[in-house]
Amino acid sequence: MGTASSAENWMQVRPEGLYCAPADIYIDPHQPVERAAITHGHADHARPGHKSVFATPETLAIMKTRYPDDAPSMKHLLNYGEKTDLAGDVRLWLAPAGHILGSAQVVIEHANQRIVVSGDYKRHSDPTCTPFEVVKTDVFVTEATFALPVFSHPPLGHEIDKLVRSMSLFPDRAHLVGVYSLGKCQRVMLALRQAGYSHPFYLHSALIRLTELYEAHGFDFGEWKPVSDYKGREKEIMRGRIVLAPPSALADRWSRTLPDMLPAMASGWMQIRARARQRRAEMALIISDHADWQDLLQTVDDTGAKDVWITHGRVEALEHALTQKGIRAKALALVGREEDAD
Numbered sequence: 001m002g003t004a005s006s007a008e009n010w011m012q013v014r015p016e017g018l019y020c021a022p023a024d025i026y027i028d029p030h031q032p033v034e035r036a037a038i039t040h041g042h043a044d045h046a047r048p049g050h051k052s053v054f055a056t057p058e059t060l061a062i063m064k065t066r067y068p069d070d071a072p073s074m075k076h077l078l079n080y081g082e083k084t085d086l087a088g089d090v091r092l093w094l095a096p097a098g099h100i101l102g103s104a105q106v107v108i109e110h111a112n113q114r115i116v117v118s119g120d121y122k123r124h125s126d127p128t129c130t131p132f133e134v135v136k137t138d139v140f141v142t143e144a145t146f147a148l149p150v151f152s153h154p155p156l157g158h159e160i161d162k163l164v165r166s167m168s169l170f171p172d173r174a175h176l177v178g179v180y181s182l183g184k185c186q187r188v189m190l191a192l193r194q195a196g197y198s199h200p201f202y203l204h205s206a207l208i209r210l211t212e213l214y215e216a217h218g219f220d221f222g223e224w225k226p227v228s229d230y231k232g233r234e235k236e237i238m239r240g241r242i243v244l245a246p247p248s249a250l251a252d253r254w255s256r257t258l259p260d261m262l263p264a265m266a267s268g269w270m271q272i273r274a275r276a277r278q279r280r281a282e283m284a285l286i287i288s289d290h291a292d293w294q295d296l297l298q299t300v301d302d303t304g305a306k307d308v309w310i311t312h313g314r315v316e317a318l319e320h321a322l323t324q325k326g327i328r329a330k331a332l333a334l335v336g337r338e339e340d341a342d
């Protein structure tokens, strides 16, 4: 197989995003383009306004839910492993990324070379999506959200146990868990069910649409109720129970109507104490949808890539560590990638 310098001839960084020139297609562009392949439904990867979109059926469904007025003229639904031939002798297919429902790595083959664009990914267990699949490649394009040696994410069950223990220690307190609406919310609910939690969940209205979308894809969260169904004293029913809300709700007026509210936050960033304080979280649940330091290094190893391009996050640390291992690593200066919310 070829070398990176030749891969750079056909995969370029443009202001709109990562661009495969022979097929005239962008991967996760942050501005509207003619043709886009989308790794997953999070807003910093899936933007509205593209004419033609290649993505998994689940990602397209998520985009439809988030951008009901957006109507790409062409939707190319690709199941994992299903190959499609594009212009310029380019073959494209998607492999599971283990990040959220429908999340994919974009695999692009051209001129006897393969480039895998991972999007966001993780290796830890997640009952809401297909596990990450290793694809051998020449060039691996990776995220670096948690690319510092200090980041080591505990097993999901470990963090869920903390929450379960707290409910028996503080049966009078409503346990409010801050979660992002796409992925984290549903992962926490399923993990709690697997841990034996059998009471209804109480959901902030901002979490409902995407939870229903997961249900439409066959996921069973058991009984849940909108918090807004309960007025005043009726909220007493939430003592010792799980209430889920977006992180911003932890510190706002809304949360103060819950009985003896105990604020918890589920995020990979909860490993950093200052972040937990910032969120006003009394309980920090380290639940991440990204690879931690060891998993980033392990994944690069697994793919066999001799060249690694780093898109966003703690770029320098990963670049340095990979270079030490004899891998050609470089940061891509992509516009418009915010630090991932996780």
Ligand SMILES: [Zn+2]
Pocket: 040, 042, 099, 120, 340
């Ligand atoms: Zn993401």
